[in-house]
Amino acid sequence: MPQLDKSPDDRVGQNVEDTVLGDLIGYRLKRAYMQIQPVAQQVLAEDGLRVVSFSCLSIITDNPGIVQTELAAALQMERSNLVVIIDELEQSGFIARKKVPTDRRRYALTATLRGRRLRDRAADKIRQAEDTIVGCLDKEDRTRLMAVLERLEDQRT
Amino acid sequence: MPQLDKSPDDRVGQNVEDTVLGDLIGYRLKRAYMQIQPVAQQVLAEDGLRVVSFSCLSIITDNPGIVQTELAAALQMERSNLVVIIDELEQSGFIARKKVPTDRRRYALTATLRGRRLRDRAADKIRQAEDTIVGCLDKEDRTRLMAVLERLEDQRT
DNA sequence: TATTGTTATACTCTATAACTATA
DNA sequence: TATAGTTATAGAGTATAACAATA
Numbered sequence: 001m002p003q004l005d006k007s008p009d010d011r012v013g014q015n016v017e018d019t020v021l022g023d024l025i026g027y028r029l030k031r032a033y034m035q036i037q038p039v040a041q042q043v044l045a046e047d048g049l050r051v052v053s054f055s056c057l058s059i060i061t062d063n064p065g066i067v068q069t070e071l072a073a074a075l076q077m078e079r080s081n082l083v084v085i086i087d088e089l090e091q092s093g094f095i096a097r098k099k100v101p102t103d104r105r106r107y108a109l110t111a112t113l114r115g116r117r118l119r120d121r122a123a124d125k126i127r128q129a130e131d132t133i134v135g136c137l138d139k140e141d142r143t144r145l146m147a148v149l150e151r152l153e154d155q156r157t
Numbered sequence: 158m159p160q161l162d163k164s165p166d167d168r169v170g171q172n173v174e175d176t177v178l179g180d181l182i183g184y185r186l187k188r189a190y191m192q193i194q195p196v197a198q199q200v201l202a203e204d205g206l207r208v209v210s211f212s213c214l215s216i217i218t219d220n221p222g223i224v225q226t227e228l229a230a231a232l233q234m235e236r237s238n239l240v241v242i243i244d245e246l247e248q249s250g251f252i253a254r255k256k257v258p259t260d261r262r263r264y265a266l267t268a269t270l271r272g273r274r275l276r277d278r279a280a281d282k283i284r285q286a287e288d289t290i291v292g293c294l295d296k297e298d299r300t301r302l303m304a305v306l307e308r309l310e311d312q313r314t
Numbered sequence: 315t316a317t318t319g320t321t322a323t324a325c326t327c328t329a330t331a332a333c334t335a336t337a
Numbered sequence: 338t339a340t341a342g343t344t345a346t347a348g349a350g351t352a353t354a355a356c357a358a359t360a
Contacts, residue, residue: 016231017219020280021212025287025299026193028306033190034233035310036183052327055178062174069341074173076191078329083343105336105341123177130182133312141305142182148294148302149185153192155290209350226318235352240320262318262359 039129047122048092052077053085054122060095061111061119067100068107094118196286204279205249209234210242211279217252218268218276224257225264251275 021027037051044054052075059074060066068086072079086109089095094115097107111119134142178184194208201211209232216231217223225243229236243266246252251272254264268276291299 016216016223016227018216018231019219020215020276022307023303024197024280024283025291025303025306026190026197026208026283027212028303028310029186029190029193031233032306032309033183033186035312036186040181040183050326051183055184058177059173059175062176066173067341070173074175076188077327079342080330080344081328103337103341107342119177123181126181126183133309134182136308136312137305141301144298144301145305146180146182146185148298149182149189150179151293152189152290153185155192155293207349224318234350236319237321237353238351243319260318260360264319 035133036130039133040126043125043129044122046125047118049118049122050085053089054119054126056082056085057089057094057111057115057119058123060089060109061116064110065108067109071109089115192290193287196290197283200282200286201279203282204275206275206279207242210246211276211283213239213242214246214251214268214272214276215280217246217266218273221267222265224266228266246272 041051044051049057055075056071059071063070066074068082069079072082075082086095086097090097093112095109095111097109100106100108137145198208201208206214212232213228216228220227223231225239226236229239243252243254247254250269252266252268254266257263257265294302
């Protein structure tokens with residue numbers, strides 16, 4: 001018997017009490033991110049990209065010649081976990097690795113023309129997808145949100 | 158030779174260009190969350206809790222008698238992944254499982270006195286820890302941030 | 315036939331240690 | 338001795354399918 005005999009004290013859907021969790025910023029950030037992330041993921045998957053590989057492609061596009069350690073630091077991830085992502089992007093022809101003559105331990109990363117175009121196109125699609133969720137905010141709320149998030153991020157602890 | 162011979166065009170630390178990523182809300186949310194999450198994680202670890210087990214304990218405390226499927230829905234996670242977490246909390250003596258007489262498929266979850274006290278104490282510690290990061294925001298910015306995040310979260314797509 | 319809790323499993327993400335080649 | 342890239346691996350976190358008990 002599905003759906004039809006709710007007892008009076010049934011907690012269904014959003015009728016769950018919460019006196020603590022909802023006042024924690026960490027929880028609120030996570031929940032908001034859980035709304036946005038799958039949308040971005042889906043949009044990027046159409047172009048064969050994951051969120052993290054798009055992030056890499058984007059930073060490489062903006063910083064031609066960046067090396068893997070710098071890229072890892074910029075995205076706050078481990079060098080070791082970057083390797084397969086860079087491999088993928090290279091094999092797909094979106095970026096190129098070339099030895100730095102002055103320090104042959106390092107690889108200078110650059111985006112190819114195809115890579116740069118993909119980055120720009122994918123970025124447009126993500127912005128559009130985010131708008132379907134963030135559209136409920138007016139321009140000022142949105143600008144404020146971005147500024148506040150940036151301040152949190154820059155906070156050293 | 159560490160640190161001493163930076164070439165003029167070295168990108169160190171935050172000197173990385175970014176024309177796209179930083180304007181995406183998903184990226185900003187993730188970065189802000191990455192600041193907060195480890196702090197909460199560390200604080201909770203002192204009491205033998207993970208972030209997810211604290212979330213469960215908190216919702217159970219606020220909703221005595223809630224069953225696992227409802228809890229999973231409230232936290233937007235899979236029932237199957239809840240099982241071991243509930244097991245842990247029960248074995249630690251923070252919650253109790255008891256068969257619902259009217260529907261013997263279900264377990265009514267309730268927090269023990271110890272569990273409720275732990276929830277309250279841990280919540281205080283998390284708030285305090287979050288303040289070390291969110292302290293840079295004034296009262297109004299903070300209230301606004303929470304309200305905006307809640308609106309994003311409630312946005313149906 | 316549908317639902318609850320459960321188990322098993324797989325897949326992604328992330329973190330750590332160790333290796334090589336270069337400096 | 339230290340660093341860049343790499344490999345292997347282990348641990349979280351998450352998602353899916355299937356089962357027994359119950360409705």
